Amino acid sequence: MRSTGWSFVEAAARPLARDEREAVLGDLAEGNENSWQALLGVLGLVFRHEAVLWKNWRPWLAGFGVALPSSFLLMGFSLSVTWSYLTIRCPELLQKSSLTLGSGMLVLLCQGLLLIGWSWTGGFLVGSLSRRTLWASTLLCYSPCLFCLSRFRVESLSRFCLLLFLVPAIWGVHRGLRISRLTLSWAMALAVAITALMLPGWSSGAHEWWAPPQWTLDWALCWPAWYLVGTAWRARSKTGLGGSDGLWGGQREQQTGIS
């Protein structure tokens, strides 16, 4: 049972829930299966479990609807925030941009808050939609990051400025994993604040003919906030609690045993 082959089997069984792992490894030991057969059996079980999770729409939405597209867009916006910061720090750039120091700081503040809001709500949605498939959402988020980091060539900027969005996004994922939803009032306040912060960007309508309008990109990042409003609204309609369960919605149920 303690051979090298069996340590591979035990490692392969790691993704299983504790009780299920115990039962499966015990069954394999009792059946006197060799380590190769046992490894195939365990990998088959892990694969089947994973396949069952992906029958649901939630992991698809979290991975391909939020994590992948948002990471591209938020990297671009992180770069934009960094440029705004450099502009107000450098008098020559500030002069060229036709901004005063005060208005430049206001733009930077709005952009910073927007970056935090978009990243946090996106992260929260990914965390709440994909628990056991979080590895896939993480992969779909980090792949574009690595791709862009490897191709980033701007002398005056550190390539890590692309990743400014990651801190609030990880914080959002952490909260999303712990709690299932926000209360309606909190979700609504967040969504309205984010939408309001988006409006000044739309008024500066000039953009390249080939680029999509600013508002389409903004809505691509904003919809998770309104999705959270929708889920909070639906939960309130079902329970009729009216958000009386504190700032946050229902605490995430404990994941125990075999699901």
Place this chain on the structure above:
Amino acid sequence: MLGEFEYMLITAAAGLGDDAYGAAIREEIEATTGRKCSIGALYTTIDRLETKGLLKTWMGDATPQRGGRAKRMVRVTPKGVVAAKAFYDAVTRVSRGASWVANRTGSAS
């Protein structure tokens, strides 16, 4: 309506009674059908049947034979019995008049 493998699993578990757990059910299915039963198919089906309320499972005792690991004990619920009976009745009904049923001792015509 149950699937074929779900029916076999429930029937094996019911036959084993208090001794029904993963390895024993697997052995029973392999012995009666002559086909290999993968541990993946077994446990995902147990999970599915438990979700449907047709089985109840709990962790049993550990034995030295199993490397000190606990068994996942299985019991068929009354709802599981009803579902298995419905499957058996359906198979019996649909098989009426089939050559291999009507001509039990002879070859198929």
